Amino acid sequence: MSSIIDKKMNAKTRSFEKTRQTLNVTGLRVTNQRALIMDIIRQGDEHLDADEVYRRARAKQPRLSLSTVYRTLQALKKVGLVEEVHIDETRHYYEIKPPxxxxxxxxxxxxxxxxxxxxxxxxxxxxxxxxxxxxxxxxxxxxxxxxxxxxxxxx
Amino acid sequence: MSSIIDKKMNAKTRSFEKTRQTLNVTGLRVTNQRALIMDIIRQGDEHLDADEVYRRARAKQPRLSLSTVYRTLQALKKVGLVEEVHIDETRHYYEIKPPxxxxxxxxxxxxxxxxxxxxxxxxxxxxxxxxxxxxxxxxxxxxxxxxxxxxxxxx
DNA sequence: TACTAGATGCAAATGAGTAGCATTATTGAT
DNA sequence: ATCAATAATGCTACTCATTTGCATCTAGTA
Missing domain, CATH: 3.30.1490.190 (Ferric-uptake regulator, C-terminal dimerisarion domain)
Known part of the structure; x- marks a missing residue:
C-alpha cells in the first residue's frame, strides 16, 4: 500500500513526508504549516530569517501568518531541530541543526x-x-x- | 599652570580629562556628551546597554538625548574605542575595547x-x-x- | 571673533519580534 | 468514524530597541 503511495510521490512530497515523520517524534503537533516551514529551512541552502521563511511559505500557503512563522521557529529551536544563528545584529537566522x-x-x-x-x-x-x-x-x-x-x- | 589645575582636579575630573584626550586624537569632535558617555563606559564595571548609559548620563547632563547616546556609541565603535558585544539577542552592550x-x-x-x-x-x-x-x-x-x-x- | 561642518535634541518613524484572543485543527479516547 | 480536549493558527494590536529628519547649537579653525 505504501509502495503505491511512494510511486505517486514526487521529490517534494517525499521531503514533506520525511519532515512530518521528524516532527512526529518531538511531541509537537504535526501541522501543515510546521511541516512546510521546516521543509523550507531544510531545503534552503542559505541562512534564512523569519521574513524570508514567511515569503517562501506564503507561496505555498498564502493564508499562513507571520506569527506562525515566529512561533514555529521558536518551537523548532526549542526541540532542537533548528538552530538560531546570530550573523548580523538586526535579525535572527535559522538553519537545520547541523551534525x-x-x-x-x-x-x-x-x-x-x-x-x-x-x-x-x-x-x-x-x-x-x-x-x-x-x-x-x-x-x-x-x-x-x-x-x-x-x-x-x-x- | 597645569600643575595648579591638576591639584584642583579630583579623580572624576581627571578621568574626564583623560577621556577628552583620547577622543581628541580620533578626529571626532570632543563634546561634553561624548566625553561623558565614554567616561561612563570606562568606569562601568559591567557591560552597559544604550539605555543604561543613557540613565547614568542623564544624572550628570539631564538634557542629553537618547539619540545622542546611540550615535555616540556608533561613533566610538567605528573609531575602535568601544566594542559592541552581543550577549543577548534583544539589545547591544558596550565595553571599552579591551587590551x-x-x-x-x-x-x-x-x-x-x-x-x-x-x-x-x-x-x-x-x-x-x-x-x-x-x-x-x-x-x-x-x-x-x-x-x-x-x-x-x-x- | 565669525564661519561652518559636525553634533545635538526632539519627535516621529521603523522594523523585528511578541501577545491576546477568537477560531480552527490535531490527537487520543470512545 | 466521532467527539472532546487542547494545542496551533491567523488576525490585529502592541512593545521596544534603534534610526532618521530636521531645526538648532557648538567645537574647531581661519
Missing part, C-alpha cells in the same frame, strides 16, 4: 556569509567548564572581516 | 554573564585566513549554558 559544528564568517562590506568548521566544543568547552563550572549547551563563533573580492575593491 | 581578548559565557537561566579569556585570534584566525582568504577584523565567541547556582536549583 558537524561550524561557525560563521561575515563580510562587513557585502554581507556574504561563509561557514567554517571548527571544533570549538572539544577544544574550548572543557577549559571553560573547568574554569567557570558552567554547563555548556551552545557555542557560537562569529568572525567579521572582508572577503577577497571586497578587499580587492577597497584598494 | 586582552576575552569572550562571554551567558547563563540562560539568570542571565549572568561571565567573561573568559581565550586567544581565539591567535589560534583560529590564521586558519580561517588561510582557508577562506578573509581579512579578519573582529571575532567573538558566545557560549550559553547554566551557571553553578542555577544548575543547583534545577535539580
Amino acid at each position: 558537524t559544528e561550524h561557525h560563521h564568517l561575515v563580510c562587513l562590506e557585502c554581507g556574504r556569509v561563509v561557514e567554517f568548521q571548527y571544533p570549538l566544543a572539544r577544544l574550548i568547552k572543557r577549559k571553560v567548564i573547568e574554569a567557570k563550572d558552567f554547563e555548556i549547551t551552545g557555542s557560537e563563533i562569529r568572525m567579521t572581516g572582508y572577503c577577497p573580492s571586497c578587499r580587492q575593491k577597497r584598494k | 586582552t581578548e576575552h569572550h562571554h559565557l551567558v547563563c540562560l537561566e539568570c542571565g549572568r554573564v561571565v567573561e573568559f579569556q581565550y586567544p581565539l585570534a591567535r589560534l583560529i584566525k590564521r586558519k580561517v585566513i588561510e582557508a577562506k582568504d578573509f581579512e579578519i577584523t573582529g571575532s567573538e565567541i558566545r557560549m550559553t549554558g547554566y551557571c553553578p547556582s542555577c544548575r543547583q536549583k534545577r535539580k
Whole structure:
C-alpha cells in the first residue's frame, strides 16, 4: 500500500513526508504549516530569517501568518531541530541543526556569509567548564572581516 | 599652570580629562556628551546597554538625548574605542575595547554573564585566513549554558 | 571673533519580534 | 468514524530597541 503511495510521490512530497515523520517524534503537533516551514529551512541552502521563511511559505500557503512563522521557529529551536544563528545584529537566522559544528564568517562590506568548521566544543568547552563550572549547551563563533573580492575593491 | 589645575582636579575630573584626550586624537569632535558617555563606559564595571548609559548620563547632563547616546556609541565603535558585544539577542552592550581578548559565557537561566579569556585570534584566525582568504577584523565567541547556582536549583 | 561642518535634541518613524484572543485543527479516547 | 480536549493558527494590536529628519547649537579653525 505504501509502495503505491511512494510511486505517486514526487521529490517534494517525499521531503514533506520525511519532515512530518521528524516532527512526529518531538511531541509537537504535526501541522501543515510546521511541516512546510521546516521543509523550507531544510531545503534552503542559505541562512534564512523569519521574513524570508514567511515569503517562501506564503507561496505555498498564502493564508499562513507571520506569527506562525515566529512561533514555529521558536518551537523548532526549542526541540532542537533548528538552530538560531546570530550573523548580523538586526535579525535572527535559522538553519537545520547541523551534525558537524561550524561557525560563521561575515563580510562587513557585502554581507556574504561563509561557514567554517571548527571544533570549538572539544577544544574550548572543557577549559571553560573547568574554569567557570558552567554547563555548556551552545557555542557560537562569529568572525567579521572582508572577503577577497571586497578587499580587492577597497584598494 | 597645569600643575595648579591638576591639584584642583579630583579623580572624576581627571578621568574626564583623560577621556577628552583620547577622543581628541580620533578626529571626532570632543563634546561634553561624548566625553561623558565614554567616561561612563570606562568606569562601568559591567557591560552597559544604550539605555543604561543613557540613565547614568542623564544624572550628570539631564538634557542629553537618547539619540545622542546611540550615535555616540556608533561613533566610538567605528573609531575602535568601544566594542559592541552581543550577549543577548534583544539589545547591544558596550565595553571599552579591551587590551586582552576575552569572550562571554551567558547563563540562560539568570542571565549572568561571565567573561573568559581565550586567544581565539591567535589560534583560529590564521586558519580561517588561510582557508577562506578573509581579512579578519573582529571575532567573538558566545557560549550559553547554566551557571553553578542555577544548575543547583534545577535539580 | 565669525564661519561652518559636525553634533545635538526632539519627535516621529521603523522594523523585528511578541501577545491576546477568537477560531480552527490535531490527537487520543470512545 | 466521532467527539472532546487542547494545542496551533491567523488576525490585529502592541512593545521596544534603534534610526532618521530636521531645526538648532557648538567645537574647531581661519
